[in-house]
Amino acid sequence: QQAEIGLIGLGVMGSNLALNIAEKGNRIAVFNRTTARTDEFLGEAGDLAGQIVACHTIEEFVAAIRPPRPIIIMIKAGDAVDQQIDALMPYLSGGDIMIDAGNANFRDTMARFERLSGTGLTFIGMGVSGGEEGARHGPSIMVGGTPESYARVEAVLTSVAAKYENDPCCAWLGLNGAGHFVKTIHNGIEYADMQMIAEIYGILRDGLGKSATEIGATFGGWNKGRLNSYLIEITEKVLTAADPATGSSMVDLILDKAGQKGTGKWSVIEAQQMGIPATAIEAAVAARSLSSMKSEREAAEALFGKEKLPFTLSGGNLETDLELALFAAKIAAYAQGFAVMAAASREFGWSLPMPTIAKIWRAGCIIRSQFLDEITRAFTATPDAANLIVTPAFSAMVKESLPSLRRVVAAAVSAGLPVPALASALTYFDAYRQSRGTANLIQAQRDFFGAHGFDRTDGKDIHHGPWGSGASAA
Ligand code: NDP
Numbered sequence: 001q002q003a004e005i006g007l008i009g010l011g012v013m014g015s016n017l018a019l020n021i022a023e024k025g026n027r028i029a030v031f032n033r034t035t036a037r038t039d040e041f042l043g044e045a046g047d048l049a050g051q052i053v054a055c056h057t058i059e060e061f062v063a064a065i066r067p068p069r070p071i072i073i074m075i076k077a078g079d080a081v082d083q084q085i086d087a088l089m090p091y092l093s094g095g096d097i098m099i100d101a102g103n104a105n106f107r108d109t110m111a112r113f114e115r116l117s118g119t120g121l122t123f124i125g126m127g128v129s130g131g132e133e134g135a136r137h138g139p140s141i142m143v144g145g146t147p148e149s150y151a152r153v154e155a156v157l158t159s160v161a162a163k164y165e166n167d168p169c170c171a172w173l174g175l176n177g178a179g180h181f182v183k184t185i186h187n188g189i190e191y192a193d194m195q196m197i198a199e200i201y202g203i204l205r206d207g208l209g210k211s212a213t214e215i216g217a218t219f220g221g222w223n224k225g226r227l228n229s230y231l232i233e234i235t236e237k238v239l240t241a242a243d244p245a246t247g248s249s250m251v252d253l254i255l256d257k258a259g260q261k262g263t264g265k266w267s268v269i270e271a272q273q274m275g276i277p278a279t280a281i282e283a284a285v286a287a288r289s290l291s292s293m294k295s296e297r298e299a300a301e302a303l304f305g306k307e308k309l310p311f312t313l314s315g316g317n318l319e320t321d322l323e324l325a326l327f328a329a330k331i332a333a334y335a336q337g338f339a340v341m342a343a344a345s346r347e348f349g350w351s352l353p354m355p356t357i358a359k360i361w362r363a364g365c366i367i368r369s370q371f372l373d374e375i376t377r378a379f380t381a382t383p384d385a386a387n388l389i390v391t392p393a394f395s396a397m398v399k400e401s402l403p404s405l406r407r408v409v410a411a412a413v414s415a416g417l418p419v420p421a422l423a424s425a426l427t428y429f430d431a432y433r434q435s436r437g438t439a440n441l442i443q444a445q446r447d448f449f450g451a452h453g454f455d456r457t458d459g460k461d462i463h464h465g466p467w468g469s470g471a472s473a474a
Contacts, residue, residue, distance in 0.1 A: 002066040003029035003053050005156050007074060008084060009102075010041045013128065014074035016135035017101070017160070022051035024159040029053040029064035033075075059091055068095030070153045072126075077102040085112065094120035097149045101126045105266055106177035106184060109144065113176040122149045125176065127183020129365035130162065138162030140364035141170035142186070142357075144179030162364025164373075169360040174350030181270070181344055182357055185337045188267025188281040190367050191260075192333035193231050195284035195421040200326050201235070203408070207311030207415050208318075212249035216240035222323050227330075229369030258288040267340065274343040279428050280333040283420040307416025313407055324404035325422060331398055332425035334375060335388035354379040389432070402429060448472065 007018045010032040018041070021028045028051060032038045035056045042054045055061035062069065069092065073084050081100055088098060098121065100109065109125035116123050127142035128135065141161050143150055150172040161170035173182050197219075204210045204218065216239030223232045241250040264285040271278035290297070313321055338354060345352035358375035361367060378391040385391045389398050409426045412419040431437065443454040444465055451472040453463040465471075 001027060003027045003064050004066060004070075005029075005153065006031070006061060006065040006069060006071040008032070008061070008071060008088075009073060009075035010037050011075065012132050013101075013135045014072075015041050015044070016132055017072070017074060017128070017139070018052065019045060019048055020136050020138070020160045021156060022048040024156075025051070026156050026159065027051050027053070029055055029061050031055045031058065031061040058087055062088070062091040067093065068097060068152060070097045070099060070124075070149075070156070072099045072101050074101045074128075077104050078108075081108075082112070085116075089119075089121070092121055095122065097122045097124055097145075097152060099124040099126050099145075099153065100180075101128050103127075103183065103187075103261070103263060104180050105262070106144075106180035109177040109180045113145075122146060124149055124153070125178075125180040127179045127186065129183060129186055129361075131366065134162065134364050134366075138169070138364050140186075140360050140368070142179040142182045142360065143170070143172045144174055144177055144181070145172070146175065147172060161360075162368075164359070164363040167359065167362075169362065169364040171353070171356050171360050173357065174345070174348075174352055177348065178350045178352060181348075181350075182341060182352065184263050184266050184270070185341050185344075186361060186365060186367060187263035188271075188278065188285075188340075189333055189337040190231075191264035191267075191284040191288070192280045192337075192421055193229075193330060193367055195287050196280070196326055196329045196333065196425070197231060197235055198287075199412075199417075199419045199422050200322055200408075201239075203311065203322065203412055203417055203419070207412065207417050212239045212251050218319060218322075221319075222326075225323065226327055226371070227323060227369075229371060230366060231369075255294070256291055257294050258291045260285070260288045264288070267337070270344065271336075271340045274340065274347055276336075276340045276343045277428065278336040278340050279424040280329065280336055280421050283424040284333075287418075287420050309415045311411055311415040311417065313411045316404060316407055321404040321407055324401040325408035328398060328401035328405035328429075329422045329425035330371070331389060331394060331401070332428045333421070334371075335394070336428065338375070338379075338388050354383070387432070389429070398429065402426075405429075 004026045005021060006029040007014055008031045010030060018028055018030050030038060030052060038054050038056060042049055042052060045052055053064045055064055073081060075084060085098060104125060113123050124143060124145035128139045130139035138161055141157050157170045158168040161168040173179055201215055204215045216236045219232055219239060220236040223236060239251055243250045243253050268278060268282045268285050341352050355376045358372045358379060362372045374393060378388060378393045382391045388394050405426050409419055409423050446452040447454050447465050448467045448471045
Protein backbone atom coordinates (compact mmCIF):
# COMPACT_ATOMS: atom_id res chain seq x y z
CA GLN A 1 0.00 0.00 0.00
CA GLN A 2 1.40 3.38 -1.03
CA ALA A 3 1.80 6.22 1.42
CA GLU A 4 -0.71 9.08 1.32
CA ILE A 5 2.00 11.66 1.87
CA GLY A 6 5.77 11.94 2.24
CA LEU A 7 7.94 13.98 4.63
CA ILE A 8 11.59 14.95 4.39
CA GLY A 9 13.48 16.17 7.46
CA LEU A 10 13.21 14.23 10.69
CA GLY A 11 14.46 17.02 12.96
CA VAL A 12 12.43 18.31 15.90
CA MET A 13 9.48 19.56 13.85
CA GLY A 14 9.50 16.99 11.06
CA SER A 15 9.64 13.92 13.29
CA ASN A 16 6.80 15.18 15.48
CA LEU A 17 4.66 16.12 12.48
CA ALA A 18 5.32 12.71 10.91
CA LEU A 19 4.18 10.94 14.09
CA ASN A 20 1.08 13.13 14.21
CA ILE A 21 0.28 12.32 10.56
CA ALA A 22 0.74 8.59 11.18
CA GLU A 23 -1.32 8.69 14.37
CA LYS A 24 -4.29 10.17 12.49
CA GLY A 25 -4.38 7.07 10.28
CA ASN A 26 -2.41 8.39 7.30
CA ARG A 27 0.31 6.20 5.85
CA ILE A 28 3.47 8.28 5.52
CA ALA A 29 6.84 7.85 3.79
CA VAL A 30 9.80 9.56 5.49
CA PHE A 31 13.33 10.48 4.46
CA ASN A 32 16.16 12.30 6.21
CA ARG A 33 19.49 13.48 4.77
CA THR A 34 21.37 11.63 7.54
CA THR A 35 19.95 8.16 7.15
CA ALA A 36 20.91 6.99 10.64
CA ARG A 37 18.29 9.45 11.91
CA THR A 38 15.63 7.73 9.80
CA ASP A 39 16.29 4.40 11.52
CA GLU A 40 16.40 6.04 14.92
CA PHE A 41 13.06 7.75 14.18
CA LEU A 42 11.42 4.46 13.22
CA GLY A 43 12.61 3.06 16.55
CA GLU A 44 10.98 6.00 18.38
CA ALA A 45 7.68 5.58 16.53
CA GLY A 46 6.56 2.60 18.66
CA ASP A 47 3.05 1.45 17.71
CA LEU A 48 2.93 3.94 14.86
CA ALA A 49 5.85 2.31 13.01
CA GLY A 50 3.40 0.22 10.94
CA GLN A 51 2.05 3.41 9.34
CA ILE A 52 5.53 4.68 8.44
CA VAL A 53 7.59 3.78 5.37
CA ALA A 54 11.20 4.65 6.29
CA CYS A 55 13.26 5.30 3.16
CA HIS A 56 17.02 5.59 2.71
CA THR A 57 17.12 7.01 -0.80
CA ILE A 58 15.12 9.75 -2.50
CA GLU A 59 14.22 7.34 -5.28
CA GLU A 60 12.76 4.79 -2.88
CA PHE A 61 11.00 7.59 -0.98
CA VAL A 62 9.30 9.08 -4.05
CA ALA A 63 8.22 5.65 -5.29
CA ALA A 64 6.56 4.94 -1.94
CA ILE A 65 4.04 7.81 -2.25
CA ARG A 66 0.70 7.72 -4.09
CA PRO A 67 0.72 10.13 -7.07
CA PRO A 68 0.16 13.02 -7.36
CA ARG A 69 2.67 13.00 -4.51
CA PRO A 70 2.47 15.53 -1.70
CA ILE A 71 5.93 15.85 -0.11
CA ILE A 72 6.38 17.91 3.03
CA ILE A 73 9.87 19.41 3.30
CA MET A 74 10.49 20.24 6.96
CA ILE A 75 14.16 21.17 7.02
CA LYS A 76 16.36 24.13 7.86
CA ALA A 77 15.00 27.19 6.02
CA GLY A 78 17.00 28.86 3.25
CA ASP A 79 19.42 27.28 0.78
CA ALA A 80 18.83 23.79 2.18
CA VAL A 81 15.26 23.93 0.81
CA ASP A 82 16.50 24.78 -2.70
CA GLN A 83 19.05 21.97 -2.51
CA GLN A 84 16.31 19.58 -1.44
CA ILE A 85 14.05 20.70 -4.30
CA ASP A 86 16.94 20.11 -6.74
CA ALA A 87 17.52 16.64 -5.31
CA LEU A 88 13.82 15.73 -5.59
CA MET A 89 13.03 17.11 -9.03
CA PRO A 90 14.55 14.35 -11.19
CA TYR A 91 12.32 11.78 -9.49
CA LEU A 92 9.01 13.66 -9.54
CA SER A 93 6.33 13.72 -12.19
CA GLY A 94 3.53 16.08 -13.24
CA GLY A 95 1.15 17.13 -10.49
CA ASP A 96 3.49 16.22 -7.62
CA ILE A 97 3.46 18.82 -4.86
CA MET A 98 6.47 19.91 -2.84
CA ILE A 99 5.33 21.51 0.42
CA ASP A 100 7.82 23.71 2.25
CA ALA A 101 6.68 23.59 5.86
CA GLY A 102 9.67 25.41 7.37
CA ASN A 103 9.86 29.05 8.38
CA ALA A 104 10.61 30.37 4.92
CA ASN A 105 10.73 34.02 4.02
CA PHE A 106 7.64 34.39 1.84
CA ARG A 107 9.74 36.13 -0.83
CA ASP A 108 11.80 32.94 -1.17
CA THR A 109 8.54 31.00 -1.43
CA MET A 110 7.34 33.34 -4.20
CA ALA A 111 10.64 32.76 -6.04
CA ARG A 112 10.24 28.97 -5.70
CA PHE A 113 6.75 29.12 -7.19
CA GLU A 114 8.20 31.14 -10.04
CA ARG A 115 11.01 28.67 -10.55
CA LEU A 116 8.67 25.69 -10.69
CA SER A 117 6.13 27.31 -13.01
CA GLY A 118 6.02 25.47 -16.31
CA THR A 119 7.65 22.31 -14.90
CA GLY A 120 4.34 20.55 -14.22
CA LEU A 121 5.33 20.33 -10.55
CA THR A 122 3.50 22.30 -7.91
CA PHE A 123 4.52 23.91 -4.69
CA ILE A 124 2.88 24.83 -1.40
CA GLY A 125 4.33 27.28 1.11
CA MET A 126 2.96 26.14 4.45
CA GLY A 127 3.34 27.97 7.74
CA VAL A 128 3.27 25.66 10.76
CA SER A 129 3.00 27.10 14.25
CA GLY A 130 2.95 25.57 17.67
CA GLY A 131 6.52 24.40 18.12
CA GLU A 132 7.38 20.79 18.88
CA GLU A 133 4.25 20.13 20.92
CA GLY A 134 2.01 21.61 18.22
CA ALA A 135 3.66 19.53 15.50
CA ARG A 136 3.08 16.36 17.54
CA HIS A 137 -0.46 16.96 18.77
CA GLY A 138 -1.98 19.65 16.55
CA PRO A 139 -0.37 22.72 14.99
CA SER A 140 -1.98 25.70 13.32
CA ILE A 141 -1.43 25.34 9.58
CA MET A 142 -1.41 28.24 7.10
CA VAL A 143 -1.41 27.17 3.47
CA GLY A 144 -0.39 29.10 0.35
CA GLY A 145 -0.61 27.55 -3.12
CA THR A 146 -3.21 26.66 -5.70
CA PRO A 147 -6.65 25.51 -4.46
CA GLU A 148 -6.15 22.30 -6.51
CA SER A 149 -2.93 21.36 -4.73
CA TYR A 150 -4.56 22.15 -1.39
CA ALA A 151 -7.46 19.84 -2.27
CA ARG A 152 -4.96 16.95 -2.59
CA VAL A 153 -3.62 17.46 0.96
CA GLU A 154 -6.60 18.98 2.76
CA ALA A 155 -7.78 15.73 4.37
CA VAL A 156 -4.36 14.88 5.81
CA LEU A 157 -3.64 18.43 6.98
CA THR A 158 -7.01 18.97 8.65
CA SER A 159 -6.66 15.58 10.37
CA VAL A 160 -3.38 16.63 12.03
CA ALA A 161 -4.21 20.29 12.74
CA ALA A 162 -5.23 21.59 16.16
CA LYS A 163 -8.98 21.78 16.75
CA TYR A 164 -10.88 24.68 18.28
CA GLU A 165 -14.34 23.42 19.20
CA ASN A 166 -13.94 20.74 16.48
CA ASP A 167 -12.93 23.30 13.85
CA PRO A 168 -9.53 22.38 12.37
CA CYS A 169 -6.95 25.17 12.63
CA CYS A 170 -5.86 24.72 9.03
CA ALA A 171 -6.86 26.66 5.96
CA TRP A 172 -5.93 27.61 2.45
CA LEU A 173 -5.24 31.32 2.64
CA GLY A 174 -4.25 32.27 -0.89
CA LEU A 175 -1.87 31.72 -3.77
CA ASN A 176 1.91 31.30 -3.64
CA GLY A 177 3.48 33.06 -0.62
CA ALA A 178 0.23 33.72 1.30
CA GLY A 179 0.73 30.96 3.89
CA HIS A 180 4.31 31.87 4.71
CA PHE A 181 3.43 35.57 4.81
CA VAL A 182 0.65 34.96 7.32
CA LYS A 183 2.98 32.76 9.40
CA THR A 184 5.54 35.58 9.41
CA ILE A 185 2.98 38.08 10.68
CA HIS A 186 1.82 35.53 13.26
CA ASN A 187 5.40 35.51 14.53
CA GLY A 188 5.60 39.32 14.43
CA ILE A 189 2.50 39.52 16.62
CA GLU A 190 4.04 36.84 18.85
CA TYR A 191 7.14 39.04 19.33
CA ALA A 192 4.93 41.97 20.38
CA ASP A 193 2.78 39.83 22.68
CA MET A 194 5.87 38.44 24.42
CA GLN A 195 7.60 41.81 24.72
CA MET A 196 4.52 43.44 26.26
CA ILE A 197 4.23 40.63 28.79
CA ALA A 198 7.93 41.08 29.59
CA GLU A 199 7.46 44.83 30.08
CA ILE A 200 4.61 44.26 32.57
CA TYR A 201 6.87 41.71 34.30
CA GLY A 202 9.57 44.42 34.41
CA ILE A 203 7.18 46.87 36.10
CA LEU A 204 6.19 44.28 38.69
CA ARG A 205 9.81 43.23 39.31
CA ASP A 206 11.70 46.54 39.15
CA GLY A 207 8.93 49.06 39.84
CA LEU A 208 7.09 47.18 42.55
CA GLY A 209 9.79 44.84 43.88
CA LYS A 210 7.80 41.64 43.44
CA SER A 211 9.41 38.21 43.33
CA ALA A 212 9.13 35.95 40.31
CA THR A 213 6.77 33.66 42.20
CA GLU A 214 4.51 36.56 43.17
CA ILE A 215 4.47 37.83 39.59
CA GLY A 216 3.70 34.31 38.40
CA ALA A 217 0.64 34.26 40.65
CA THR A 218 -0.53 37.57 39.19
CA PHE A 219 -0.23 36.20 35.64
CA GLY A 220 -2.03 33.05 36.78
CA GLY A 221 -4.94 35.19 37.94
CA TRP A 222 -4.98 37.13 34.66
CA ASN A 223 -5.07 33.88 32.71
CA LYS A 224 -8.58 33.33 34.07
CA GLY A 225 -9.81 36.60 32.57
CA ARG A 226 -9.68 38.55 29.34
CA LEU A 227 -5.94 37.88 28.87
CA ASN A 228 -6.49 34.11 28.87
CA SER A 229 -3.98 32.71 26.38
CA TYR A 230 -1.17 30.22 25.92
CA LEU A 231 1.52 32.88 26.36
CA ILE A 232 0.07 34.11 29.68
CA GLU A 233 -0.35 30.49 30.83
CA ILE A 234 3.29 29.63 30.13
CA THR A 235 4.43 32.92 31.66
CA GLU A 236 2.88 31.82 34.96
CA LYS A 237 4.55 28.41 34.67
CA VAL A 238 7.93 29.92 33.80
CA LEU A 239 7.80 32.46 36.64
CA THR A 240 6.91 29.88 39.26
CA ALA A 241 9.52 27.28 38.22
CA ALA A 242 12.56 26.74 40.45
CA ASP A 243 16.06 25.83 39.34
CA PRO A 244 16.60 22.23 40.51
CA ALA A 245 20.29 22.91 41.24
CA THR A 246 19.90 25.99 43.46
CA GLY A 247 16.22 26.21 44.36
CA SER A 248 16.15 29.81 43.12
CA SER A 249 13.54 31.02 40.66
CA MET A 250 14.66 29.71 37.28
CA VAL A 251 13.85 32.94 35.48
CA ASP A 252 16.15 34.92 37.79
CA LEU A 253 19.09 32.80 36.63
CA ILE A 254 18.51 33.27 32.91
CA LEU A 255 20.67 35.78 31.03
CA ASP A 256 18.60 38.71 29.71
CA LYS A 257 19.63 38.37 26.07
CA ALA A 258 16.79 37.41 23.72
CA GLY A 259 17.44 35.40 20.55
CA GLN A 260 15.66 35.88 17.25
CA LYS A 261 15.65 33.94 14.03
CA GLY A 262 14.23 36.55 11.66
CA THR A 263 10.47 36.30 11.34
CA GLY A 264 9.88 39.33 13.60
CA LYS A 265 12.33 41.36 11.55
CA TRP A 266 10.71 40.21 8.29
CA SER A 267 7.28 41.33 9.58
CA VAL A 268 8.66 44.79 10.26
CA ILE A 269 10.50 45.01 6.93
CA GLU A 270 7.37 44.05 5.01
CA ALA A 271 5.24 46.49 7.03
CA GLN A 272 7.70 49.27 6.25
CA GLN A 273 7.85 48.27 2.57
CA MET A 274 4.09 48.69 2.32
CA GLY A 275 3.95 51.83 4.45
CA ILE A 276 1.89 50.27 7.23
CA PRO A 277 2.68 51.29 10.82
CA ALA A 278 3.41 48.22 12.93
CA THR A 279 5.02 50.15 15.76
CA ALA A 280 4.39 47.66 18.57
CA ILE A 281 5.98 44.87 16.53
CA GLU A 282 8.88 47.15 15.55
CA ALA A 283 9.42 48.02 19.22
CA ALA A 284 9.44 44.33 20.15
CA VAL A 285 12.03 43.44 17.52
CA ALA A 286 14.21 46.40 18.51
CA ALA A 287 13.88 45.44 22.19
CA ARG A 288 15.28 41.97 21.42
CA SER A 289 18.17 43.55 19.54
CA LEU A 290 18.92 45.93 22.43
CA SER A 291 18.66 43.04 24.89
CA SER A 292 21.45 41.25 23.05
CA MET A 293 23.83 44.20 23.60
CA LYS A 294 24.49 43.07 27.15
CA SER A 295 28.00 44.48 27.60
CA GLU A 296 27.03 47.86 26.13
CA ARG A 297 24.07 48.03 28.51
CA GLU A 298 26.30 47.17 31.45
CA ALA A 299 28.75 49.91 30.49
CA ALA A 300 25.91 52.42 30.07
CA GLU A 301 24.43 51.56 33.47
CA ALA A 302 27.85 52.17 35.03
CA LEU A 303 28.05 55.52 33.22
CA PHE A 304 24.54 56.86 33.74
CA GLY A 305 23.47 54.94 36.83
CA LYS A 306 20.18 53.13 37.17
CA GLU A 307 17.10 55.29 37.79
CA LYS A 308 15.60 54.45 41.16
CA LEU A 309 12.46 56.53 40.96
CA PRO A 310 9.22 55.46 42.56
CA PHE A 311 6.62 53.69 40.43
CA THR A 312 3.30 55.20 41.40
CA LEU A 313 0.03 54.76 39.61
CA SER A 314 -2.46 57.54 40.14
CA GLY A 315 -6.03 56.34 40.32
CA GLY A 316 -7.31 52.89 39.46
CA ASN A 317 -6.53 49.55 41.01
CA LEU A 318 -2.92 48.52 40.42
CA GLU A 319 -3.44 44.93 39.24
CA THR A 320 -6.50 45.78 37.17
CA ASP A 321 -4.67 48.68 35.57
CA LEU A 322 -1.73 46.48 34.62
CA GLU A 323 -4.08 43.81 33.25
CA LEU A 324 -6.06 46.32 31.20
CA ALA A 325 -2.90 48.07 30.00
CA LEU A 326 -1.57 44.77 28.67
CA PHE A 327 -4.93 44.07 27.07
CA ALA A 328 -5.11 47.47 25.33
CA ALA A 329 -1.55 47.12 24.06
CA LYS A 330 -2.29 43.62 22.81
CA ILE A 331 -5.22 45.00 20.78
CA ALA A 332 -2.86 47.50 19.12
CA ALA A 333 -0.34 44.76 18.22
CA TYR A 334 -3.00 42.54 16.66
CA ALA A 335 -4.63 45.50 14.88
CA GLN A 336 -1.24 46.35 13.38
CA GLY A 337 -0.53 42.75 12.34
CA PHE A 338 -3.92 42.44 10.64
CA ALA A 339 -3.44 45.82 8.94
CA VAL A 340 -0.12 44.59 7.51
CA MET A 341 -1.85 41.46 6.21
CA ALA A 342 -4.65 43.54 4.65
CA ALA A 343 -2.07 45.64 2.82
CA ALA A 344 -0.16 42.56 1.65
CA SER A 345 -3.40 41.02 0.46
CA ARG A 346 -3.92 44.04 -1.82
CA GLU A 347 -0.27 44.21 -2.85
CA PHE A 348 0.07 40.54 -3.80
CA GLY A 349 -3.53 39.90 -4.93
CA TRP A 350 -4.21 37.25 -2.30
CA SER A 351 -7.67 38.12 -0.88
CA LEU A 352 -6.48 36.96 2.55
CA PRO A 353 -9.53 35.88 4.58
CA MET A 354 -9.09 37.78 7.86
CA PRO A 355 -11.81 35.96 9.87
CA THR A 356 -10.33 32.62 8.78
CA ILE A 357 -6.81 33.66 9.77
CA ALA A 358 -8.01 34.64 13.25
CA LYS A 359 -9.94 31.36 13.39
CA ILE A 360 -6.97 29.10 12.62
CA TRP A 361 -4.89 30.92 15.24
CA ARG A 362 -7.41 30.16 18.01
CA ALA A 363 -5.67 26.85 18.78
CA GLY A 364 -2.39 25.10 17.99
CA CYS A 365 -0.19 28.16 17.57
CA ILE A 366 1.87 30.16 20.07
CA ILE A 367 -0.47 33.19 20.12
CA ARG A 368 -3.58 31.05 20.60
CA SER A 369 -6.26 32.59 22.79
CA GLN A 370 -9.96 33.26 23.16
CA PHE A 371 -9.17 36.80 22.11
CA LEU A 372 -8.71 35.48 18.54
CA ASP A 373 -12.26 34.21 18.62
CA GLU A 374 -13.35 37.80 19.25
CA ILE A 375 -11.21 38.95 16.31
CA THR A 376 -12.89 36.32 14.09
CA ARG A 377 -16.30 37.62 15.13
CA ALA A 378 -15.31 41.27 14.65
CA PHE A 379 -13.96 40.71 11.12
CA THR A 380 -16.96 38.54 10.22
CA ALA A 381 -19.37 41.22 11.40
CA THR A 382 -17.39 44.11 9.86
CA PRO A 383 -15.40 42.68 6.92
CA ASP A 384 -14.57 46.11 5.47
CA ALA A 385 -13.33 47.70 8.69
CA ALA A 386 -10.27 49.86 8.01
CA ASN A 387 -8.64 48.61 11.20
CA LEU A 388 -9.52 46.13 13.95
CA ILE A 389 -9.71 48.95 16.52
CA VAL A 390 -12.61 50.67 14.74
CA THR A 391 -14.85 47.59 14.73
CA PRO A 392 -17.72 48.04 17.22
CA ALA A 393 -16.52 45.25 19.52
CA PHE A 394 -12.89 46.33 19.64
CA SER A 395 -13.53 50.07 19.82
CA ALA A 396 -15.55 49.36 22.98
CA MET A 397 -12.63 47.36 24.41
CA VAL A 398 -10.16 50.11 23.52
CA LYS A 399 -12.32 52.76 25.19
CA GLU A 400 -12.47 50.65 28.34
CA SER A 401 -8.78 49.75 28.54
CA LEU A 402 -6.94 52.75 27.08
CA PRO A 403 -7.01 54.86 30.28
CA SER A 404 -5.18 52.04 32.08
CA LEU A 405 -2.53 51.79 29.37
CA ARG A 406 -2.03 55.55 29.61
CA ARG A 407 -1.64 55.46 33.41
CA VAL A 408 0.73 52.47 33.31
CA VAL A 409 2.94 53.90 30.55
CA ALA A 410 3.04 57.30 32.28
CA ALA A 411 4.00 55.71 35.59
CA ALA A 412 6.64 53.48 33.98
CA VAL A 413 8.18 56.36 32.05
CA SER A 414 8.26 58.51 35.20
CA ALA A 415 9.97 55.69 37.07
CA GLY A 416 12.61 55.20 34.36
CA LEU A 417 11.33 51.74 33.41
CA PRO A 418 11.60 50.91 29.70
CA VAL A 419 8.26 50.02 28.13
CA PRO A 420 8.89 50.43 24.40
CA ALA A 421 6.13 48.15 23.12
CA LEU A 422 3.47 49.37 25.58
CA ALA A 423 4.37 52.98 24.81
CA SER A 424 4.31 52.34 21.06
CA ALA A 425 0.87 50.81 21.38
CA LEU A 426 -0.36 53.83 23.33
CA THR A 427 0.99 56.38 20.87
CA TYR A 428 -0.41 54.31 17.99
CA PHE A 429 -3.90 54.76 19.42
CA ASP A 430 -3.31 58.43 20.10
CA ALA A 431 -1.93 59.14 16.64
CA TYR A 432 -4.51 57.00 14.84
CA ARG A 433 -7.42 58.88 16.33
CA GLN A 434 -5.96 62.35 15.84
CA SER A 435 -7.88 63.86 12.92
CA ARG A 436 -5.47 66.81 12.74
CA GLY A 437 -1.93 65.69 13.36
CA THR A 438 1.38 67.50 13.05
CA ALA A 439 2.42 66.45 9.54
CA ASN A 440 1.45 69.93 8.29
CA LEU A 441 4.74 71.09 9.79
CA ILE A 442 6.64 68.24 8.13
CA GLN A 443 5.11 69.18 4.79
CA ALA A 444 6.16 72.79 5.32
CA GLN A 445 9.73 71.71 6.14
CA ARG A 446 9.84 69.44 3.08
CA ASP A 447 8.63 72.28 0.94
CA PHE A 448 11.18 74.66 2.49
CA PHE A 449 14.25 72.55 1.80
CA GLY A 450 13.09 70.48 -1.18
CA ALA A 451 10.21 72.37 -2.83
CA HIS A 452 8.14 69.20 -2.42
CA GLY A 453 4.85 71.13 -2.29
CA PHE A 454 1.83 70.59 -0.08
CA ASP A 455 -1.95 70.46 -0.21
CA ARG A 456 -3.84 73.20 1.64
CA THR A 457 -6.67 72.78 4.08
CA ASP A 458 -8.64 75.54 2.32
CA GLY A 459 -8.36 73.85 -1.09
CA LYS A 460 -6.64 76.85 -2.74
CA ASP A 461 -4.44 75.98 -5.69
CA ILE A 462 -1.21 77.28 -4.12
CA HIS A 463 1.24 74.51 -3.23
CA HIS A 464 4.39 76.28 -2.06
CA GLY A 465 5.02 78.47 0.98
CA PRO A 466 6.36 82.03 1.25
CA TRP A 467 9.56 80.82 2.91
CA GLY A 468 11.88 83.64 1.84
CA SER A 469 15.65 83.45 1.58
CA GLY A 470 17.38 80.09 1.92
CA ALA A 471 14.34 78.09 0.87
CA SER A 472 14.31 75.90 -2.22
CA ALA A 473 10.71 76.81 -2.88
CA ALA A 474 11.40 80.54 -2.79
P1 NDP B 1 16.10 20.75 13.32
O1 NDP B 1 17.39 21.47 13.47
O2 NDP B 1 15.60 19.95 14.46
O3 NDP B 1 16.19 19.77 12.06
C1 NDP B 1 16.73 20.21 10.87
C2 NDP B 1 16.41 19.20 9.78
O4 NDP B 1 16.84 19.77 8.53
C3 NDP B 1 17.13 17.88 9.92
O5 NDP B 1 16.30 16.85 9.51
C4 NDP B 1 18.31 18.05 8.96
O6 NDP B 1 18.80 16.85 8.46
C5 NDP B 1 17.66 18.83 7.86
N1 NDP B 1 18.60 19.55 7.01
C6 NDP B 1 19.40 20.59 7.35
N2 NDP B 1 20.11 20.99 6.29
C7 NDP B 1 19.75 20.20 5.26
C8 NDP B 1 20.11 20.13 3.89
N3 NDP B 1 21.01 20.99 3.37
N4 NDP B 1 19.51 19.20 3.10
C9 NDP B 1 18.61 18.35 3.62
N5 NDP B 1 18.22 18.36 4.90
C10 NDP B 1 18.79 19.27 5.71
O7 NDP B 1 15.05 21.84 12.83
P2 NDP B 1 13.50 22.05 13.24
O8 NDP B 1 12.79 20.76 13.07
O9 NDP B 1 13.38 22.78 14.52
O10 NDP B 1 13.03 23.09 12.11
C11 NDP B 1 12.70 22.70 10.78
C12 NDP B 1 12.00 23.87 10.11
O11 NDP B 1 10.80 24.15 10.83
C13 NDP B 1 12.79 25.18 10.10
O12 NDP B 1 12.49 25.88 8.93
C14 NDP B 1 12.22 25.92 11.29
O13 NDP B 1 12.40 27.30 11.18
C15 NDP B 1 10.77 25.51 11.20
N6 NDP B 1 9.99 25.64 12.43
C16 NDP B 1 10.51 25.29 13.63
C17 NDP B 1 9.75 25.44 14.78
C18 NDP B 1 10.28 25.02 16.10
O14 NDP B 1 9.61 25.33 17.11
N7 NDP B 1 11.40 24.35 16.18
C19 NDP B 1 8.37 25.96 14.73
C20 NDP B 1 7.89 26.21 13.42
C21 NDP B 1 8.69 26.08 12.32
P3 NDP B 1 20.07 16.11 9.15
O15 NDP B 1 19.50 15.21 10.21
O16 NDP B 1 20.67 15.35 8.02
O17 NDP B 1 20.97 17.18 9.69
